[in-house]
Amino acid sequence: MWKGHKVSVIFPTYNEKDSIREAIEDFFQDGYVDEIVVVNNNAAPGTSEEVAKTRAREVFETKQGYGWAIRRGFEEVTGDYTIVSEPDGTFMGKDVLKLLAYSDDFDAVLGTRTSRELIWEGANMGFFLKCGNVAVAKMTEFLFNSTILTDMGCTMRMLKRPVVERMKPFFRIGGSHFGPEMLLILIKQRIRFMEIPVNYRQRVGKSSVTGDMWKAIRLGLRMIALVLRARFTTLYGRMRDEG
Template sequence: MALYSLTVFMLSCPLTILAAYLWLFASWAQYSWFLVLYHTLVAFTLSSILALFFVLFILYRFFVPQREFHYLNLANAKVHVCLTAYNDEICIGDAAREFKSNPLVNKVIVVENNSKDNTYQAAVKSGADAVITETVKGYGACCMRALAEGAEGLDDDDIVILCEGDMTFSGNDINKFIAYIENCDLVLGTRTTQELRAMRTQMDWLINPANQVVAKMIQIRFWGTRLTDVGCTYRAIRVGAYRRLASRLKVRGNHFSPHMFIEALKMRMRVIEIPVVFQARAGESKGVGSNKIKAARVAIRMLKLLYAA
């Protein structure tokens, strides 16, 4: 109800503003049909925002059970880092070495997705503990394989960290993830914090705000979880939570990231978001990058996931 109320507001509000402009400056108020249309748009806008307020601050309060603070001691937890890669020969070695140098990390696993260059060989030379080729094409397929390989042999209280091996993220941020996962099941990174973001990244004047709008729509749907980024591929999950979630992970494409945490939220898992360092990637982007048309297509797939949730 909250999501659809928000959708009606997002559609009707700009149309109402346009109609008000035509009324004031184009003398359209003389037409009876225009007045009916204008009043209808105003009614939709006001009713949708009132419905949104009612659902979130009244119905949600009385009908959605609250959860108590949660803490799990992870002092002895093992940490496996899983790096996904596709044609990342020039950077996967440096990425693997950076993550492996973090003293909290027990193992670094690289999963490459049928790379056409020497990504596999570069990962092996880097000293990664395991290098695996996922033959099924797609970022999501690579992530699912990485999570499965990372969780192999671990206890439920251990941790798997998923990240891309393109040097956009920092191995030092693992310390942040470990600190916060003591209180939840899944920790998501966010690239929207300006103080932690390099100047020349794909989070530009359009991708960044559009990304945040979709994130807020998901937040409205799953009220109580703060979200600002739907496309960050850096995250940590407790192995026990992953094993409960694994059978629900199906998306093989670039919209896997929101698919994963939407499914976790549907299961009422504890999910939080933390700011992480975001740098310009090494080499050419194989995901959305700065391609606005491709970004729009991925955004549409993300919205389909949301409205189906």
């Protein structure tokens, strides 16, 4: 609970069996989070059993992809504020307070993994990945004359319920680049948002996307294409659905 507002967390899961229980307990620990919804996106065997040992609620999304999982989570959460994060050990529950602290002035607060002091040893944020995220973020900032952007790929963020409802009609993407789509919708709908630095730790297990260099490159190229299309398409709603 935050100033009388219920706080929910969405955890999409595919390959996080070995970390999800600890992540759930970590996010509940400080008392700000009232509800955690785990979206099982064809997750590894044993994941449901780990979730069942916690206070989290598990739902299922059979359409494979990060975007589909988060979109399902938005339909399931009941909080006034929704935190989107990952249960892979990379993000820390204590950073929920940072996101909520700015909710008086902003309708959405996005994490950024660009503060060197908060990038832990072993975290998957090497020179190539960091430069790519910053470059695409700065391109977006320039093309849209938006607020300062430094990290296009950070998947920890807070959104108020009215903002989510306002964004839903514009959701098109079901895959890994759904996060950048959310950011572009925030910009184009003129929703008040900002970035704040969050901790970024070593992942437990291998990522199905950024753990593979070529997949990470393809994701980066898709981000760039998405930004350019959003900038030069008159009506964002005309963009076709993507997996």
